[in-house]
Amino acid sequence: MSLDISRVKALCFDVDGTLSDTDDLYAQMIARYFPRLLFSDPDYAARRLIMWIEAPGNALLGLADTLGIDDEMVALINWLSRYRRHSRRSFLMIRGVDELLKQLHGRYPMAVVSARDERGTMAFLERFDLAKYFDVVVTGLSAAHTKPYPDPVLLAAKKMNVAPENCLMIGDTTVDIRAGKSAGAQTVGVLCGFGEQRELERMGANIILKDTTQLINLLKKEPD
Numbered sequence: 001m002s003l004d005i006s007r008v009k010a011l012c013f014d015v016d017g018t019l020s021d022t023d024d025l026y027a028q029m030i031a032r033y034f035p036r037l038l039f040s041d042p043d044y045a046a047r048r049l050i051m052w053i054e055a056p057g058n059a060l061l062g063l064a065d066t067l068g069i070d071d072e073m074v075a076l077i078n079w080l081s082r083y084r085r086h087s088r089r090s091f092l093m094i095r096g097v098d099e100l101l102k103q104l105h106g107r108y109p110m111a112v113v114s115a116r117d118e119r120g121t122m123a124f125l126e127r128f129d130l131a132k133y134f135d136v137v138v139t140g141l142s143a144a145h146t147k148p149y150p151d152p153v154l155l156a157a158k159k160m161n162v163a164p165e166n167c168l169m170i171g172d173t174t175v176d177i178r179a180g181k182s183a184g185a186q187t188v189g190v191l192c193g194f195g196e197q198r199e200l201e202r203m204g205a206n207i208i209l210k211d212t213t214q215l216i217n218l219l220k221k222e223p224d
């Protein structure tokens with residue numbers, strides 16, 4: 001896959017694992033209790049366990065592809081995203097995200113597209129003074145369906161007055177990539193969250209970056 005920079009007129013950012021740091025610290029703590037006789041890579045196993053707890057949609061979507069029950073699993077992910085309770089963990093910001101958003105602000109309309117509730121999303125944005133950079137904030141209950149449905153991306157595009165195909169969806173999971181692609185947007189997968197390169201590639205991400213801050217190098221060209 002490749003990215004057509006000339007098409008990009010607006011940016012849509014996931015939060016968890018994209019702007020907000022994931023639970024790598026928790027994963028490291030849990031990995032200590034995974035016996036190496038049973039787990040060849042305790043760190044990986046612990047990280048996937050945290051993903052199941054904090055981001056079940058990503059894990060379920062991968063399982064759906066394997067079992068061939070894609071539509072049914074997407075409906076379940078939507079239900080979980082809307083009705084499950086999110087943990088009240090402390091917020092961490094991925095290093096350099098604030099500077100990235102500062103540099104991009106004014107060059108592109110920007111939206112948050114998160115499956116989290118509005119309270120949790122805004123708490124993170126306000127904690128690090130990031131809300132000022134976004135024209136639109138779409139959360140788990142803003143649209144009729146949540147990611148991986150295209151509804152949140154389509155809503156963000158509409159509110160930014162930009163065609164969905166001219167949006168770039170940036171996220172760390174297959175749920176983000178699927179939502180963006182289903183809306184007709186281009187997608188960037190980032191590896192600073194829960195997603196793995198192989199699964200992001202399989203879902204069809206246009207490009208994959210080591211972390212979100214590398215986006216600035218990708219978008220050096222000024223928008224038309």
